[in-house]
Amino acid sequence: MDTAERLITSTQELLRERGYVGTSPKAIQQRAGAGQGSMYHHFTGKPDLARAALTRSAAELRALADQLLSADDTAVNRIEAYLRRERDVLAGCPIGRLAQDPDIIASPTLRAPLDETFAWLRGKLADVLTEGRERGELDLDPVTTAATIVAVLQGGYVLARAADSAEPFDQAVTGVLALLKGTA
Amino acid sequence: MDTAERLITSTQELLRERGYVGTSPKAIQQRAGAGQGSMYHHFTGKPDLARAALTRSAAELRALADQLLSADDTAVNRIEAYLRRERDVLAGCPIGRLAQDPDIIASPTLRAPLDETFAWLRGKLADVLTEGRERGELDLDPVTTAATIVAVLQGGYVLARAADSAEPFDQAVTGVLALLKGTA
Numbered sequence: 001m002d003t004a005e006r007l008i009t010s011t012q013e014l015l016r017e018r019g020y021v022g023t024s025p026k027a028i029q030q031r032a033g034a035g036q037g038s039m040y041h042h043f044t045g046k047p048d049l050a051r052a053a054l055t056r057s058a059a060e061l062r063a064l065a066d067q068l069l070s071a072d073d074t075a076v077n078r079i080e081a082y083l084r085r086e087r088d089v090l091a092g093c094p095i096g097r098l099a100q101d102p103d104i105i106a107s108p109t110l111r112a113p114l115d116e117t118f119a120w121l122r123g124k125l126a127d128v129l130t131e132g133r134e135r136g137e138l139d140l141d142p143v144t145t146a147a148t149i150v151a152v153l154q155g156g157y158v159l160a161r162a163a164d165s166a167e168p169f170d171q172a173v174t175g176v177l178a179l180l181k182g183t184a
Numbered sequence: 185m186d187t188a189e190r191l192i193t194s195t196q197e198l199l200r201e202r203g204y205v206g207t208s209p210k211a212i213q214q215r216a217g218a219g220q221g222s223m224y225h226h227f228t229g230k231p232d233l234a235r236a237a238l239t240r241s242a243a244e245l246r247a248l249a250d251q252l253l254s255a256d257d258t259a260v261n262r263i264e265a266y267l268r269r270e271r272d273v274l275a276g277c278p279i280g281r282l283a284q285d286p287d288i289i290a291s292p293t294l295r296a297p298l299d300e301t302f303a304w305l306r307g308k309l310a311d312v313l314t315e316g317r318e319r320g321e322l323d324l325d326p327v328t329t330a331a332t333i334v335a336v337l338q339g340g341y342v343l344a345r346a347a348d349s350a351e352p353f354d355q356a357v358t359g360v361l362a363l364l365k366g367t368a
Contacts, residue, residue, distance in 0.1 A: 114346035148359030151339030162298035175332030
């Protein structure tokens with residue numbers, strides 16, 4: 001891996017572990033095994049590097065979701081596969097956890113990858129729910145139900161971290177799937 | 185307001201605005217208009233003060249939730265009143281937003297108010313859903329459905345902050361209420 005690449009993956013890890021406010025340029029350089037000069041050769045500073053790391057994390061999240069949600073299956077089965085996919089629940093969502101970071105939210109450039117990722121995910125889920133409705137599998141408002149599903153995931157991470165256990169995440173997912181199936 | 189009280193409310197505000205990692209003892213002293221000696225007279229340090237602030241925020245959240253969820257009404261109406269109560273959505277949840285803070289989660293003492301608050305809230309919602317089931321208002325598993333409802337709230341805050349708009353919060357709440365009513 002070249003230095004720029006190591007700097008990006010190290011920043012991805014640190015943002016997930018420590019948040020933006022809690023991540024120093026020095027910590028990034030140490031994790032990446034790169035010097036200060038090398039970091040500023042590739043990136044203009046911490047915001048520029050964070051932007052690259054968030055864009056990368058967003059692309060990874062989107063690729064995984066797209067694969068599972070585009071499968072050839074019923075709407076509810078595709079949503080279940082997505083919600084139940086293997087996750088490091090206690091580490092939190094690499095995108096959603098940054099929404100609590102005041103310096104991310106205050107910066108239009110740094111907030112954009114968060115906003116775009118969730119807008120895309122809600123749109124994708126709404127498409128799946130619309131298809132399910134057209135096929136007579138369920139009858140739900142696609143837009144609000146999609147927001148509910150994404151909120152369950154993001155809130156599930158919050159509850160799991162507060163409890164230091166994946167159990168409340170799993171329960172929240174089980175609950176929303178039962179609600180979706182109950183109206184199927 | 186006496187100095188100890190001003191220190192607690194200032195810490196509550198700063199934890200919500202900046203998180204634990206982003207809040208310095210100096211910032212607390214400045215917000216409270218208290219000197220360093222005064223702060224260390226009342227509290228042993230930032231963790232002690234954060235513990236007092238989190239315990240206070242948890243008690244406030246619990247009192248509000250208890251009032252709305254204990255009203256004399258159907259289960260779904262009580263849950264709707266709780267979900268739709270006036271909130272400063274873009275500021276995030278004063279308890280849930282701290283679940284992303286690595287130093288809060290790493291400390292059993294500081295994590296406890298988060299864990300206890302969400303455990304209490306899930307239990308309270310499960311009681312409301314159990315009552316609703318006994319009265320024939322709805323037929324849902326109380327424990328997992330309660331986890332889903334709390335997750336929708338917490339995830340709604342995340343989506344709202346990412347979008348810099350309360351709209352996804354409102355949509356997520358509308359979606360879960362439609363699901364609850366659809367199975368009623």
